[in-house]
Amino acid sequence: MHNLAFDNRTELEVCSDSTSPEQGNPSGGAVAQKTSVRTFISRLGCRRLLAACLVIALIAGVIAVSVYFGMKRNGEERNGEESNVRESHKEGTVSCLASPPAGALDYSKDANFGAYVVLHWPWSSDMNNSDSQVYKESIMKADHWVKKIFQASSQSSCIKSVAQHIVRLGGNIILLVNLNVTCQSMTEGDIQNAYEEGYSRLLTTQDKSCVSNINPKTSVRRIAGPSPISRTICGQSQLYPAPRIVGGQQVHRGQYPWVVMLLRDGYFYCGGTIWDYDHILTAAHCVDGSTGELNTSELEVIAGKREFDVGGYLGEQRVRVAAGRIHVNYSKEGAVNDIAILKLSQSLEPTQLVMKVCHPTADATLPEQGIVAGWGKTKQNSQSYSDLQLDVQLTLLDHNTCAKVLSFSLNRPDNLPIGTMCAIGNQLKDKDSCQGDSGGPLFWNLGTAAHERHTIIGVVSNGIGCANLGLPGVYASVQFYLKWIEDTIKAI
Numbered sequence: 001m002h003n004l005a006f007d008n009r010t011e012l013e014v015c016s017d018s019t020s021p022e023q024g025n026p027s028g029g030a031v032a033q034k035t036s037v038r039t040f041i042s043r044l045g046c047r048r049l050l051a052a053c054l055v056i057a058l059i060a061g062v063i064a065v066s067v068y069f070g071m072k073r074n075g076e077e078r079n080g081e082e083s084n085v086r087e088s089h090k091e092g093t094v095s096c097l098a099s100p101p102a103g104a105l106d107y108s109k110d111a112n113f114g115a116y117v118v119l120h121w122p123w124s125s126d127m128n129n130s131d132s133q134v135y136k137e138s139i140m141k142a143d144h145w146v147k148k149i150f151q152a153s154s155q156s157s158c159i160k161s162v163a164q165h166i167v168r169l170g171g172n173i174i175l176l177v178n179l180n181v182t183c184q185s186m187t188e189g190d191i192q193n194a195y196e197e198g199y200s201r202l203l204t205t206q207d208k209s210c211v212s213n214i215n216p217k218t219s220v221r222r223i224a225g226p227s228p229i230s231r232t233i234c235g236q237s238q239l240y241p242a243p244r245i246v247g248g249q250q251v252h253r254g255q256y257p258w259v260v261m262l263l264r265d266g267y268f269y270c271g272g273t274i275w276d277y278d279h280i281l282t283a284a285h286c287v288d289g290s291t292g293e294l295n296t297s298e299l300e301v302i303a304g305k306r307e308f309d310v311g312g313y314l315g316e317q318r319v320r321v322a323a324g325r326i327h328v329n330y331s332k333e334g335a336v337n338d339i340a341i342l343k344l345s346q347s348l349e350p351t352q353l354v355m356k357v358c359h360p361t362a363d364a365t366l367p368e369q370g371i372v373a374g375w376g377k378t379k380q381n382s383q384s385y386s387d388l389q390l391d392v393q394l395t396l397l398d399h400n401t402c403a404k405v406l407s408f409s410l411n412r413p414d415n416l417p418i419g420t421m422c423a424i425g426n427q428l429k430d431k432d433s434c435q436g437d438s439g440g441p442l443f444w445n446l447g448t449a450a451h452e453r454h455t456i457i458g459v460v461s462n463g464i465g466c467a468n469l470g471l472p473g474v475y476a477s478v479q480f481y482l483k484w485i486e487d488t489i490k491a492i
Helices: 002-015 029-088 133-151 188-202 399-410 482-491
Strands: 113-119 159-169 172-181 219-222 259-264 267-276 279-282 299-303 317-326 340-344 369-374 390-397 420-424 441-445 454-462 473-477
Touching: 113 133, 113 159, 113 188, 133 159, 133 172, 133 188, 188 219, 259 279, 267 441, 267 454, 267 482, 279 454, 299 340, 340 482, 369 454, 390 399, 390 441, 399 420, 420 454
Parallel strands: none
Antiparallel strands: 113 172, 113 219, 159 172, 259 267, 259 299, 267 279, 279 340, 299 317, 317 340, 369 390, 369 441, 390 420, 420 473, 441 454, 454 473
């Protein structure tokens, strides 16, 4: 035990470099030489030990740092996953959004059916602009989920859907969808059943929360592009040759293909009539601007239109206005000579949805009845226009008769401008043109039921309110301005 203790102490003394002659050993001799060798060897081992300790400490430090940052990263990923899980249970959030499509949505290619789907989603004012990010994200999301509904049905191989447009309907959103149905025997009912089947299946999956705000039913209709027609045909509805005439009711697509929508800076503001496939007849007050001069830089025409919203539909033709003329003696005061001609930047193509109106002759007799069609307001002081084109049947009054009616109703002489005529509801109220119908046509079938010849009689100009008792609406007489129209078209 004593020798072991001595050896251990000697090692400590050697490592501390404490061996010296003063410890009782001579500076030379065998003992000194033995101690020096032992000291050298001991010192060498000590240095290696210290180096090893430093290396081990360095490695331990690196491992500790790596473990720390690894645990931190894993923790963040777990938190992110938990956040995503929480978000996926929130209705209408990120989990229900679709990935951007590889290319732009093709709204019309190979579509042979159309469908309407009600989306119980909140409406944003940004969605009024189809170029806004909110609109694009919303239609992409709607397109994704309608596709998924059809894909979940047993008829998934037969039906391909593409979202076309979204419009507001009360507190909900209407999605217009084009369908390419490849199974020839499928009917509208079969497609509706496939939609309902796919919807029911998704309700049993994790997608339930995403489809629960989509209506479980859809309305489907067969569509086809309008056929071209002869340029000589006028005023003859090709799709509905025997139109029903009920005041204030919605009209069929293509029922009055000569009625067009005028846009200013992309927004609806007036109606018009296809006089020929290069010119539109409208009211001067629709296009005169604030200076009384015609500025066509912001004007466009949509022909073949039925819906009020300006989104593109199959068969519609949207063309810019290149030039125009207002009657040289037009006056805003009293709407005198309230008539104008617009020249299009390119010709319209005559189809079943786009057709010119027939022109009156200089000696034609004024018919007893007339029709006004347009997207005007359905009530005086209303804040909104009609969602779909409406028509109304009215009783016509020539200039002299109208002046007498207005004088009696207003209890004062009325200076009705020359070149005007009037129209009033058959019950002297409840039916009339209104704001938004301005510039549109007043017309009547001067042919027969078998051979229609809808002829323009007047242009919607002005009135005192809308459908007020005993107060007819005032129209520019096309027959009166017939020569001006023909001369102006040659001059533009």
